[in-house]
Amino acid sequence: MQAMVLHKIGEPLILVNRRIPEPSTGEVLIRIEACAVCRTDLHVIDGDLTSARLPLVPGHEIVGTVIDVGQGVDPIRMEHRVGVPWLGHTCGRCTYCQRGDENLCDEPVFTGYTRDGGFATHVVADANFSIELDSHADPVSLAPLLCAGLIGWRSLKKTGKAEKIGLYGFGAAAHIITQICTWQRREVYAFTRPGDTPAQVFAKSLGAAWAGGSDERPPVELDAAIIFAPIGDIVPTALRAVRKGGRVVCGGIHMSEIPAMPYATIWGERELVSVANLTREDARDFFTITGKAGVKTTTSCYSLQAVNLALADLRFGRLTGAAVILPHGNRQNS
16 A cells, blocks of 8 residues: 655654554545545644654544455455544543543544554554445535535534634635535625635625625624634634623634633623534534535645645645545545
């Protein structure tokens, strides 16, 4: 097998050849069809997340086919298409797992962070955290749903019944959630990097009622806002944009420091909450919703050897939608 490996924090990934691994008890071996690129991958590579197990194969939005199963896994899963998300395993014993909050597990395993991920031709994954996917769907279109979609969905659920929702950072997650909000007849107000006209046009094409820079004030008071951009300075900006009793949801796993702000910015029973990881229940709910809402992902495809280019394009805002790695070949963007 081939894999793009991170050997040292802050350095480019290197292509290596390895033996195809064998699945252990409770695991499946997957031939990867597609793996989307997430901003969390940048946080891992840059060292913003400090527990990476090196050498490491990043990537946690994996779509592939099961080609072998370990002991204890039903052989019926052979040849099934599955998705492997960020949350790769939980202990099942801690207080959080016992009460159904597996996303807060005290001893989690994360795909592409504390175990090898999907920037490779093959990967071994926990069978219980390998999500059954539609075998007839396009794997490239599915891949961004495994994190951008799932985290976006969990963030959206945190907004409750909000009708006017601001999305700060219009990347992979926002372009998926905008489609769901439109289907649910909510109004989306999209905030991009200042001056990013193409992203604003893209947001409106997906149904956003308004699009502007993150330095602009929306034309209406928002009921809620979701921050996908990893920029702490946006937090007080978003709080000022929501009405009294509104909520701001921080959807990323890492964010730069939140600046000091006057108490008046959050007063009026405004709330600031975060989203951590995801649950398998989130996945079951989300993939039902995407089918009903007719969600379509916009992607740019890269070969396995071009992972570093894909990461750079994400870092510098050169993408519309999501980057997707095709470890067994390339195709045109969609």
